[in-house]
Amino acid sequence: MSILKKFITYYRPYKNLFYADMFCALLVSIIDLAFPQILNYLAKNLFTQDKGVILNAIGFVGISLLLMYVIKYFCQYFIISWGHIMGARMETDMRKDLFSQFQRLSFSYYDKNNTGEMMSKLVVDLFDISELAHHGPENVFISALKIVGSFSILLLINVRMTLILLLVTIIMVFFSVYKNYKMAPSFSDSRIKIAAVNSSLQDSLAGVRVVKSFANENLERLKFQKHNHEFLESKNRIYKLMGSFHAWNSFFEGLLYVVIIVSGGIFIADGSLKVSDLAIYVLYINLFITPIDVLINYTESFQKGYAGFKRFIEVMETLPDIADKDTAEPLTDVKGDIIYKNVSFRYNDDSNVLDNVSLAIKPGKTIALVGPSGGGKTTLCSLLPRFYDVTAGSITIDGKDIRDVTLDSLRNAIGIVQQDVYMFDGSIRDNIAYGKAGATEMEIIEAAQNANIHEFILSLEQGYDSYVGERGVRLSGGQKQRLSIARVFLKNPPILILDEATSALDNESERYIQNSLEKLSKNRTTIVIAHRLSTIKNSDEIVVVTDEGIQERGDHKQLIEKAGIYARYYNMQFEGLE
Structure with a gap:
């Protein structure tokens, strides 16, 4: 019932359209039910009269029947066209809500769920739901x-025969x-x-360049074939059940x-039923069986739509790990005074990645984090914009x-340049402008100039309108990096995080x-990492951050003189030591 209530809420914006659809369905049903009765009346009262009476009345009867079916035509048109439009609008609303929910969900959700599966919920499931939204009430109501x-009419013709039918x-x-x-689990599967x-x-497809570089096309075909075959087996089970069901x-x-x-x-033999009544009875049997058949045939759509909506509700009811408090206030006039106080963090139920880390960064200063991979440097930076929340301790800004501050204001105060740069499908201008909604052309050009990428952009045939390709495949690593800096x-944030921004580049870049x-x-x-x-x-x-926490701190000269971990790393890079 709770799922049904949630489903009904999506009808509310279109309730007038829904009521009109149901009214048209009512008229169609009345017309279909009326025809056998009209035929019965004419057979018993008009067609038994003489030729003149029949000819005088038949024109009026024909016009009345024609008018009746003209009304049915317009009702059917409304049901098929606007009924589907209503379902499509509801599908659009659900897709908007689901996409917004995906945007709200925290990194931890994406750590555990696959992009392809989320796309399936956004496209395939919602199409099935829209079919259910349109055909469900209409089919049930008309049927x-x-x-x-x-x-009721069959009862009036012959009660005993109708009770046997019942x-x-x-x-x-x-x-x-x-x-x-029995079929429900198969549809969910x-x-x-x-x-x-x-x-x-x-x-x-996302990793096609890696696939081809390892000549693993056949391996990918086999992997896809496995999932494709499992889907086929699932469909086979459904269709066997449906075959038995419909047969x-x-x-x-x-x-x-x-x-x-x-x-x-x-009943004819014992005189309790007339042959003409049996003929009318059979006409109404068709009207009785057809809607039952419609409901039975609708089973597949219902099961698909219901299973899809359950998956939709599961996502919609997932609470983001990171959300604004009711009392959260905007972070304004940011100076950039950052303090990590006794911060500990772990992913899910794993052991701590960070354990009781304290760190202070003064406004306008640059602090560098170095150390072995897996020591927690990136995690330490991910906690600042609240991509994850600390397990213990606190982080303060000013x-x-x-x-205690709103996520939007917090993340607007922080700029991040990562090693793995993501370029959105579109032009160079679009990708730079992603840094500020509504940026002017001059602001975009100035940002490109500051990032030392303006001259390269002008050298392209279409300049700032040049297409970057999916994930920026038409650009080199250095060019993408400079666009991300632009x-x-x-x-123009007051706080900056540089996460290994140059580690994958050649010396010139x-x-x-x-x-x-x-x-x-x-x-x-x-x-800086x-x-x-x-x-x-x-x-x-x-x-210097290792898996045992902060081991060393100081400026370059002090750490070299200390001859500890940092000095060893530095010597390995610049003196060729192994």
Whole structure:
């Protein structure tokens, strides 16, 4: 019932359209139910009259029937067109809500879920739900009206024969409910299997360059074939169940006709039923059986839509790990005074990545984090914009706990340049402008100039309108990196995080980017993660972080003189020691 209530909420914006759809469905049902009665009346009252009476009346009868079916035409048009439009609008609303929920969810959700599966929920599941949203109420309403209406008229024609018909129908309904119950898990399994197919496809296409570099196309084909075959097996199980389901229901429909013919023959023999009444009875049997058949055939759509909506609700009810408090206030006039106080952190139920770490960064200063991979440097930086929340301790900016300020204001105050740069599908201008909504052309150009990428952009045939390709495949690593720096220049944040921004670049690209980064870091509180120690020699403070916490801190000269971990790393890089 809770799922049904949530489903109904999506009808509310379109309730007038829904009521109009149901009204048209009512008219269609009345017209379908009226025709056999009209035929019965004409057969008994008009067609038994003489030729002149029939000819005088038949024109009026024909015009009335034609008008009736013109009304049915417009009703059917409304049901098919606007009914589907209503379903499509509801699908759009659900897709908007689901996408917004994906945007709200924290990094921890994406750590545990696959992109392909999320895309399946956003596209495949929601299409099935929209079909359910349109056809569900309409089919149930029309079918219920026709079943109740035709059954009532059948009772008026012959009570005993109709009660026999009811007994067979009840057996048929119980059988259908039982089979539906058996099919439900198979439809849910099918949703999971198609999500796995989408996941495999997304993974293989996103990594196609790695696939080809290892000549592993055949391996990817086999992986995809496995998921594809599992989906086929799931569909096979569904269709076998449906085959049995529909075959048995077809048998029951035939049984209804057998019962009517046999019982009708008996009742005609004993004089309690006229042959003409049996003919009308058979017409109403068709009206009685057809909506039952519609509901039975609708089973597959219902199961798909219901399974899809359950998956939709599971995502919508997932609470983000990171969210604003009710009392959260915007972070304003940021100076950049950052303090990590006794900070500990772990991912899920794992052991601590950071344990009781304390660190203070003064406004406008640059601090560098160095140390072995896995020591927690990136984690330490990820905690500042609250990509994850600390397990213990606190982080403050200008004396305010970051958990007490709004996420938007916090993240707007922080600019991040990462080693793995993501370029969005579109033009160079679009990718730079991502750093500031509504940026002017002059602001975009100035940001590019500050990032030492303006001249390169002008050398391209389409300049700032040049297409970067999916994930920026048309650009080199250094060019993408400078575009990402231009984004941050445009954002102009008071706090900056540089996460190994030059580690994957050649020497010439590194020189260009290092100049850009030095310009970007000026007068900003900056945290640098670096493996190339030459890039951090001028930092105000260097902190050596290992899996045992902070081991050393000081400027370059002090740490070299100390001859500890940092000095050893430095000598390994610049004196060729192994």
